[in-house]
Amino acid sequence: MDNxxxxxxxKRIAKDRDETAFSEIFDYIxxxxxAYYLKHNLSSELAEELTQEVLSTIWIKAELFNSEKxxxxxxxxxxxxxxxxxxxxxxxxxxxxxxxxxxxYENDKSNDYEIESTINKITEELDQNQKKLIKMSFFExxxxxIIAAELEIPLGTVKSRIRATLSKMQxxxx
Amino acid sequence: xxxxxxxxxxxxxxxxxxxxxxxxxxxxxxxxxxSVASKKASIFDNLxxxxxxxxxxIKLKKIKFSDCIKSKxxxxxxxxxxxxxxxxxIGDLKNINWKSVYKGFKEFSIPVNDKDSVKLIKMDPGTxxxxxxxxxxxxxxxxxxxxxxxxxxxxxxxxxxxxxxxxHNPVACNKDGCICLSITENDVVFFGxxxxxxxxxxxxxxxxK
Numbered sequence: 521m522d523n524x525x526x527x528x529x530x531k532r533i534a535k536d537r538d539e540t541a542f543s544e545i546f547d548y549i550x551x552x553x554x555a556y557y558l559k560h561n562l563s564s565e566l567a568e569e570l571t572q573e574v575l576s577t578i579w580i581k582a583e584l585f586n587s588e589k590x591x592x593x594x595x596x597x598x599x600x601x602x603x604x605x606x607x608x609x610x611x612x613x614x615x616x617x618x619x620x621x622x623x624x625y626e627n628d629k630s631n632d633y634e635i636e637s638t639i640n641k642i643t644e645e646l647d648q649n650q651k652k653l654i655k656m657s658f659f660e661x662x663x664x665x666i667i668a669a670e671l672e673i674p675l676g677t678v679k680s681r682i683r684a685t686l687s688k689m690q691x692x693x694x
Numbered sequence: 695x696x697x698x699x700x701x702x703x704x705x706x707x708x709x710x711x712x713x714x715x716x717x718x719x720x721x722x723x724x725x726x727x728x729s730v731a732s733k734k735a736s737i738f739d740n741l742x743x744x745x746x747x748x749x750x751x752i753k754l755k756k757i758k759f760s761d762c763i764k765s766k767x768x769x770x771x772x773x774x775x776x777x778x779x780x781x782x783x784i785g786d787l788k789n790i791n792w793k794s795v796y797k798g799f800k801e802f803s804i805p806v807n808d809k810d811s812v813k814l815i816k817m818d819p820g821t822x823x824x825x826x827x828x829x830x831x832x833x834x835x836x837x838x839x840x841x842x843x844x845x846x847x848x849x850x851x852x853x854x855x856x857x858x859x860x861x862h863n864p865v866a867c868n869k870d871g872c873i874c875l876s877i878t879e880n881d882v883v884f885f886g887x888x889x890x891x892x893x894x895x896x897x898x899x900x901x902x903k
Contacts, residue, residue, distance in 0.1 A: 539759075539760075539763065542759060542762075542763065543759040546759035546762065547759070550751075550754055550757070550759070551751025551752050551753050551754065552746060552747075552749045552751045554751070554752045554753070554754050555749045555750060555751050555752040556746060556749060558752055559749070564755065565756075568754050568755065568756055568757045569757075571754060571757060572757045572761055572762050575757075575759070575762035576762045576763075576764050578762075579762055579763055579764065580764065591740070591743070593743050593746065593747045594739055594740050594743040596746075597739070597742065597743040597746040597747075598739060598743075600746075601710075601711050601742075602711075604711060605711045605718075631736075632736065632740055635733065635736055635737050635740065636740075638737055639737060639740050639741060639744075642737075642741065643741075643744070654741070655745050657710075658706060658707075658709070658710035658712075658738075658742060659710065659742050659745040659746070661710060661711065661712060686699070686702070686703070686706070687699070690698070690699065690702055693702070693733075693734050693737050
């Protein structure tokens with residue numbers, strides 16, 4: 521599903537509480553969220569439970585989505601990630617990290633579309649191995665030790681390669 | 695590792711959800727106050743979201759879309775938070791019950807479930823912290839006013855990261871003083887005339903943490 525289509529669907533949910541639009545969004549994003557949680561070693565039951573919570577948030581907070589500045593995929597990813605953080609933080613106090621993120625989202629002046637060229641430059645500059653390291657370390661949140669074991673390279677090499685990859689990225693985001 | 699790299703590391707870790715509660719709260723305030731930092735976080739969020747987009751979906755076995763529709767008419771109440779991320783937790787900064795540490799220097803510990811401690815520091819105009827270093831890293835974010843040390847002037851939204859290599863002597867600026875959010879991973883080590891006394895005080899204090 522391209523971004524334009526997803527944005528149209530979310531707008532229909534926000535405006536008319538359109539359940540057909542929501543079912544299309546569900547079919548597109550729920551399996552990805554489920555896969556994301558399963559990749560983080562959550563049980564299938566828990567993965568589905570959290571996925572349900574994310575989709576409920578999308579349904580309830582569709583009005584909060586600002587299509588002028590955010591891509592649907594990035595918005596839904598941040599909601600899914602924050603649910604996971606909330607889940608791992610057992611002792612919740614007055615505010616959940618998701619609320620904090622909502623707040624940052626509302627006040628955030630940066631724009632997904634304006635930074636697209638920077639993201640493309642970074643994506644072009646990183647080779648496959650570097651992309652893989654970023655994915656394993658930051659997206660899948662694997663420890664350096666586990667990455668070293670999976671890629672069968674020394675721990676020190678993992679650390680220095682991640683450092684070099686981040687330095688390469690940082691040239692574009694100063 | 696230079697300071698920019700360390701700041702970026704903090705932002706990247708925030709984006710990936712790797713931070714504990716203390717640093718997470720600290721970073722969310724940094725992103726709230728600093729638009730450059732916020733832009734960097736968006737770049738990293740988008741990069742991670744690309745990985746998410748490429749994920750091969752796994753169909754749900756039990757949950758259907760209709761299970762996720764909790765209410766047909768969601769209320770708009772509570773959708774918008776009124777305060778910033780920190781004030782959402784501790785309330786208005788103006789009503790903090792500050793604890794005086796010494797003349798012109800007050801602090802307030804923020805309750806977090808984390809090994810790192812996070813606190814607010816309030817320094818009256820011209821108040822100085824004796825020359826010190828840190829056993830672990832110290833992160834300081836200026837929430838209001840400004841302070842100066844050997845490395846420069848830090849204003850609202852600026853962050854300073856210090857480690858054991860750095861000795862500094864911060865002074866709140868003369869005009870407004872400053873309020874900072876601070877994380878210390880380990881104890882502070884003081885130098886100079888009263889250094890040993892302050893270090894002894896820190897040592898004793900550690901028993902009451």
